[in-house]
Amino acid sequence: MNNATLAPDPSLVRERPEVYGDAHPKELLRAIVEDGEHLLPLENQHILAADQFDRATLLQLFRLAAKYESNPHRFSTPLQGKILISAFYEPSTRTRLSFESAWHRLGGDIMSITDRASTGIAKGASLADVGEMFNNYADCVVLRDTREESLSEMMGSRRIPTLSAGSGIEEHPTQAMADLYTILKWRPALLRADLPPAQRITLGIIGVPGKMRTVRSLLKICSVFPEAFARIHVFHDGAGADDSGLLPELRSRGLDIVEHDGGFDAVVPQLDVVYINAIAWVGNGFERHGGQYRLDEHTAFKDDAIVLHPLARGDELSTRLDHTARNWYFSQARGAVFLRMALLTCLVQRKGRVLDVV
Amino acid sequence: MNNATLAPDPSLVRERPEVYGDAHPKELLRAIVEDGEHLLPLENQHILAADQFDRATLLQLFRLAAKYESNPHRFSTPLQGKILISAFYEPSTRTRLSFESAWHRLGGDIMSITDRASTGIAKGASLADVGEMFNNYADCVVLRDTREESLSEMMGSRRIPTLSAGSGIEEHPTQAMADLYTILKWRPALLRADLPPAQRITLGIIGVPGKMRTVRSLLKICSVFPEAFARIHVFHDGAGADDSGLLPELRSRGLDIVEHDGGFDAVVPQLDVVYINAIAWVGNGFERHGGQYRLDEHTAFKDDAIVLHPLARGDELSTRLDHTARNWYFSQARGAVFLRMALLTCLVQRKGRVLDVV
Amino acid sequence: MNNATLAPDPSLVRERPEVYGDAHPKELLRAIVEDGEHLLPLENQHILAADQFDRATLLQLFRLAAKYESNPHRFSTPLQGKILISAFYEPSTRTRLSFESAWHRLGGDIMSITDRASTGIAKGASLADVGEMFNNYADCVVLRDTREESLSEMMGSRRIPTLSAGSGIEEHPTQAMADLYTILKWRPALLRADLPPAQRITLGIIGVPGKMRTVRSLLKICSVFPEAFARIHVFHDGAGADDSGLLPELRSRGLDIVEHDGGFDAVVPQLDVVYINAIAWVGNGFERHGGQYRLDEHTAFKDDAIVLHPLARGDELSTRLDHTARNWYFSQARGAVFLRMALLTCLVQRKGRVLDVV
Secondary structure, eight states: OOHHHHSOOGGGOOOOOOOTTOSOHHHHHHHSOOOGGGGGGGTTOOBOOTTSSOHHHHHHHHHHHHHHHHSTTSOOOTTTTOEEEEEESSOOSHHHHHHHHHHHHTTOEEEEEOOGGGSGGGGTOOHHHHHHHHHHHOSEEEEEESSHHHHHHHHTTOOSOEEEEEETTTBOHHHHHHHHHHHHHHOGGGGOTTOOGGGOEEEEEESOTTTOHHHHHHHHHHTTSGGGEEEEEEEEOSTTTTTTOHHHHHHHTTOOEEEEESOHHHHGGGOSEEEEOOEEEETTEEEEOOTTOOBSTTSOOOTTOEEEOOSOOOTTBOGGGTTSTTBOHHHHHHHHHHHHHHHHHHHTTOGGGTOSOO | OOHHHHSOOGGGOOOOOOOTTOSOHHHHHHHSOOOGGGGGGGTTOOBOOTTSSOHHHHHHHHHHHHHHHHSTTSOOOTTTTOEEEEEESSOOSHHHHHHHHHHHHTTOEEEEEOOGGGSGGGGTOOHHHHHHHHHHHOSEEEEEESSHHHHHHHHTTOOSOEEEEEETTTBOHHHHHHHHHHHHHHOGGGGOTTOOGGGOEEEEEESOTTTOHHHHHHHHHHTTOGGGEEEEEEEEOSTTTTTTOHHHHHHHTTOOEEEEESOHHHHGGGOSEEEEOOEEEETTEEEEOOTTOOBSTTSOOOTTOEEEOOSOOOTTBOGGGTTSTTBOHHHHHHHHHHHHHHHHHHHTTOGGGTOSOO | OOHHHHSOOGGGOOOOOOOTTOSOHHHHHHHSOOOGGGGGGGTTOOBOOTTSSOHHHHHHHHHHHHHHHHSTTSOOOTTTTOEEEEEESSOOSHHHHHHHHHHHHTTOEEEEEOOGGGSGGGGTOOHHHHHHHHHHHOSEEEEEESSHHHHHHHHTTOOSOEEEEEETTTBOHHHHHHHHHHHHHHOGGGGOTTOOGGGOEEEEEESOTTTOHHHHHHHHHHTTSGGGEEEEEEEEOSTTTTTTOHHHHHHHTTOOEEEEESOHHHHGGGOSEEEEOOEEEETTEEEEOOTTOOBOTTSOOOTTOEEEOOSOOOTTBOGGGTTSTTBOHHHHHHHHHHHHHHHHHHHTTOGGGTOSOO
């Protein structure tokens, strides 16, 4: 009798939209030979910087991420009995849930801190003491704070592994690991030992190295794989873009980095991968940069070029690209969960439960 | 030596108060023949409206709820390995914990969002993008927001089932399902195919259909079972009570609805069930309505009449009714957990683990 | 190629600092004969006061805590299928995570409330009704509130066991249990039936009994073991320090308590244990007291004396004591998790899963 009400609102009929870029984690998996030895440096480590591990360690990490992504329901209990403290003293949904989802999918338990006001820090507890307490309560800590120095203050007394989930303007290392993981899934051939120079890719980054932690961490992790990049173009709004002197250091590691103030339209036809971000976290708020840059269906992309974005996005990235093959930013967000699963497994020394050969 | 201190403060000696209405979920269980086929329409669905499913589907849902309630410890793992995002952008304890308890009792894991300020939405992320991300992190989403349109914005990109836990003034579908489940537990005979007209019940609703989502959803779900109700009396404060034109639509589905501005004392002796609510959620705040109505021990209830209330309550419902047989509102809150367990089980396609015949 | 970046920042190289006082929970374990009968009074109880149980019950509780602490990974599932509501209406990290960690380590699930603003209480729900709802959602409640009367209001309708995690200025019973547990781990001989008077210890407490819940609860639990204490010195800032008349009551139970306004330097060489706290929770804020007292490396401690502090600390306790044998405050915080594990196990009637003889 209620047939009328059974027909759902058409705006709510969900097609299952294809997320580009999820097709082939197995190709990356096959491109890397499993070698658990290289994951040893991750055990019980703090994760503060995107470039703190060597190439072999990162590759094995990517391999494990691809293994998880290829068969997301195969491993559901490696972290059973392990407890994560997920402490976000700066607002976040995406990154917090990404980490927590990763931990839950592996069977672990979680205690969340979602704002500073609800914590003992409000009554003057020192961060070092809070860190000391965390040792008693959990097996791992994921930490985000607006102050870069908070992480090192807390880590000083930490005996359990602690990951930065974004520290002020400094670093967002797991985001960068997920970024590179996405690029390697898209083109596993970049890992070939005999990669011809002509097959190196050209990466365009729209963002401000001096102010955006995502951009800083991406550039740093690229410097661990300099042979994969023919050139990296960085587009920003000019003066003060690299106050920290990061770019000279990275050039010395073998990256060919060119900075631009404008001129994106002339360069975009050469770019294999375009990474764009407009938000910089500064102090307790954020700034928007790069108002002159925008990606949409009229952008003169190279054939087969893909777009990455750490999200959340604003006007700089048109939603009209969402349903095109350029869209690897949703895949990037999806892959980040598996990358974090791989990293967390190694940090808490449970890799033995998921590797084929131990 | 401390005998004095061993005698507890008398105010804290807890009797185990009888909660009326919990006695017979089994009677409802026996009144409905199990038929898993009818639960198929629930698989992977969004739940936005109390009347979006047909009678047979709702009955099987109520049966499963009664099965859970009859033996609350029998099924503890059907949702093992499944992750719920519990996103409450509007303040709530009761509804959030009711959903989360339902999910936990079935063995699933949960990630909670308890306020908008701690989320990426604060930095301008679009709801559609947040919804897209949720696809990567979880298997199901429970969502409450003050804006009715938030749900459809987020659901547009959602590939995992999403339930409304209350949307502005529009709907609160699971509350209505729990309301009707309570009424059917109280009087399973209402489901008899040969129900004599004289045994139909008369329902009184104190509330404002145009402004209260609980009242709107209750009326809508009643319209799926029009044969059970002789008449529905709606009591409110007059003008503007049904701006949305809901009542004419429901009358066309077979409900005999009479509106009143006052005059409750004259009608209450005819009412089998009295449902009362005084709070309307409007925008970011709430309004109180129906100041002329109040239920207490002096109300001239019909013999055997029961009282329902979605809670939280104010002065409109006297606590002096709590320890009387009128009080089915505590049973209603208790049953809501089991109703939600049943619904969630079906949405994430785990009903095969709890049905006797699959 | 990135060898430079592989060398971690020296400030982040974590030694595994020795936490004093963790060495010998087994000694305490051996000092108490297991007898599950004495844990019966804990079943399904509300925990409001540090002195609500007798000596034998507390000893068995300490024994179970020592059992957990001696082998932290042995028992991971006693609370499987049980749900905790962790409701902190007053800011807290340490105590909340301590309780939640205890529950998770035993395999249970948790629903957290971390601030009053996100709850139904904001819309005027009565605490008694909230308590009634909690019965439906969980198996146990941990509750902190700035108002002392909140706990008894909510407990009135609670059929599931409820623990105070700190109530205004009144009590913090599990903190006191953890304090005494620490003292007994440090010196299990205090439990000897034939303890010579000369081996009783002298305890110094820097704090305000009339305003500090931690101090009040510690004094109350000491009164259950008066034979262990030769004398208790209480140091505060003078008038109004014991408005509540607690000290005369405790003296009548056999404690020899001496109050001081200043003069700490003269007494400290006699003290075996120095307990210090500077924060009093009053209303919605806190006060600092005892500015004249400070413990540091120049304090003239007795040989072998230890320091306890409920944390969070301020200037009253120098971090220069952290890496000395005086520091039992970190052990105290660590032990609190195991003490809470023991207490929670008994409250929800799962002690049968962890006792050797049942």
